[in-house]
Amino acid sequence: MTVVRESVLAVQGLRKTFGAVTAVDGISFEVRGGEIFTIIGPNGAGKTTTLEMIEGLQQPDAGEITILGMKWDRSRNAIKMRIGVQPQTSALFDLLTVEENLETFASFYDRKRQVEEILDYINLADHRGKRVKVLSGGQKQRLAIGLAMINDPDLIFLDEPTTGLDPQARRNIWDIVLKLRSLGKTTILTTHYMEEADKLSDRVCIVDQGRIVALDTPKALIGQLTREREIHLTFTEGDIPAAEAESIALGNPAVTRVKREGDHLIVWSIKPEETLYGLFGFTTERSIQVEQVSIREMSLEDVFIAYTGKEWRD
Numbered sequence: 288m289t290v291v292r293e294s295v296l297a298v299q300g301l302r303k304t305f306g307a308v309t310a311v312d313g314i315s316f317e318v319r320g321g322e323i324f325t326i327i328g329p330n331g332a333g334k335t336t337t338l339e340m341i342e343g344l345q346q347p348d349a350g351e352i353t354i355l356g357m358k359w360d361r362s363r364n365a366i367k368m369r370i371g372v373q374p375q376t377s378a379l380f381d382l383l384t385v386e387e388n389l390e391t392f393a394s395f396y397d398r399k400r401q402v403e404e405i406l407d408y409i410n411l412a413d414h415r416g417k418r419v420k421v422l423s424g425g426q427k428q429r430l431a432i433g434l435a436m437i438n439d440p441d442l443i444f445l446d447e448p449t450t451g452l453d454p455q456a457r458r459n460i461w462d463i464v465l466k467l468r469s470l471g472k473t474t475i476l477t478t479h480y481m482e483e484a485d486k487l488s489d490r491v492c493i494v495d496q497g498r499i500v501a502l503d504t505p506k507a508l509i510g511q512l513t514r515e516r517e518i519h520l521t522f523t524e525g526d527i528p529a530a531e532a533e534s535i536a537l538g539n540p541a542v543t544r545v546k547r548e549g550d551h552l553i554v555w556s557i558k559p560e561e562t563l564y565g566l567f568g569f570t571t572e573r574s575i576q577v578e579q580v581s582i583r584e585m586s587l588e589d590v591f592i593a594y595t596g597k598e599w600r601d
C-alpha cells in the first residue's frame with residue numbers, strides 16, 4: 288500500500304538578491320508530513336536565506352510559499368502558532384536557567400508542551416537548574432531545539448544545529464531530530480555535513496549558488512550516480528605484484544581506469560564484483576598476498592561533485 292502524505296510546505300520559484308549577489312535563484316520544492324527534509328550546500332549557497340524566507344523572517348523578491356496550506360501575508364499569526372524555529376544560541380537568555388528559558392518561551396503560546404516533557408526530549412532534565420551561560424555548545428543547541436518544540440509545532444526548522452559541535456554532541460542532536468520524526472513532526476534542516484544529511488534525511492535538497500542541483504532520497508541520489516566503484520588493493524610484496532595486477536585489471540572490460548602508487552592499486556570498475564573476482568583469480572594462481580582490499584562506497588559528496596563539478600568542503 289502506498290501512503291500518500293499531505294504537503295506541509297510548498298515553495299515555488301523563490302528568489303532573493305542582495306545588491307549584485309543572487310542568494311536564492313528560483314528554488315522550488317515540496318515537503319510532505321513527517322519528513323526530515325535537509326537542505327545541504329557549501330558556505331554561501333543560500334540555505335539560510337531560503338530558510339528565513341520560509342520562516343517569514345525575510346521577504347522574498349519573488350516566489351510563493353505555502354505552509355500548512357497558508358500564506359504569510361494572510362495568515363501570519365496562524366502560521367507562527369504551528370511552526371517552530373530554532374533560535375540562534377546567542378538569542379537564549381544567558382542568565383536564566385534551562386528551565387526558565389523554556390518557561391519564558393512557553394509563555395508566548397496558547398498551545399504548548401509541558402516543560403518537563405521537553406527537558407526529557409532534549410536530554411537536559413539533569414541540567415534544568417543551570418544557567419545558559421555555563422552550558423556547553425551542544426547543550427545550548429539542544430536547548431535551542433527544545434525552544435523550537437515548546438509550542439508543539441507541526442513543522443520545525445533547524446538551521447545548522449550541529450555546526451561547530453564535536454562528533455558526540457552532533458550525534459546527540461541527531462537523536463533529537465529522529466525523535467521529532469517519531470513524534471510525527473516534519474523537520475526542515477540545513478547542514479554543511481554530508482554525512483549528517485545522509486544519515487538523517489528522508490530527502491536531501493542539494494543547493495549551490497542559490498539553485499537546487501539535486502533533490503531526492505539519499506539512496507536514490509547515490510544510486511543515480513554511475514555504477515563505477517573505486518577498488519583499493521595493497522600488495523604485501525610491494526610494487527612488482529601490484530604492477531602485474533595493474534595490467535590484469537587493465538585487461539578487464541569493466542575497468543574504466545587504473546592508478547598505481549607503489550604497492551597500492553586503485554581500480555575503477557562498473558562491475559566491481561566481477562573485477563575483484565578476476566584479480567583474486569590472478570593473485571591466488573600466483574600466490575600473491577594482498578594486504579588490504581576495500582571498495583569505496585559512493586556518498587552524497589560524490590553526488591555534489593558529479594552535479595557541480597566542484598570539490599566539496601565542509
Ligand SMILES: Nc1ncnc2c1ncn2[C@@H]1O[C@H](COP(=O)(O)OP(=O)(O)OP(=O)(O)O)[C@@H](O)[C@H]1O
Pocket residue numbers: 305308309310328329330331332333334335336337479
Ligand atoms: N543580508 C545580506 N546582505 C548581503 N548579502 C547577503 C545577506 N544575506 C546573505 N547574503 C549573501 O547571500 C549568499 C547566500 O547566503 P546564505 O547565508 O543564505 O548562505 P548559506 O548557504 O546559509 O551559507 P552558510 O552555510 O555559510 O551559512 C551569500 O553570498 C551571502 O553573502
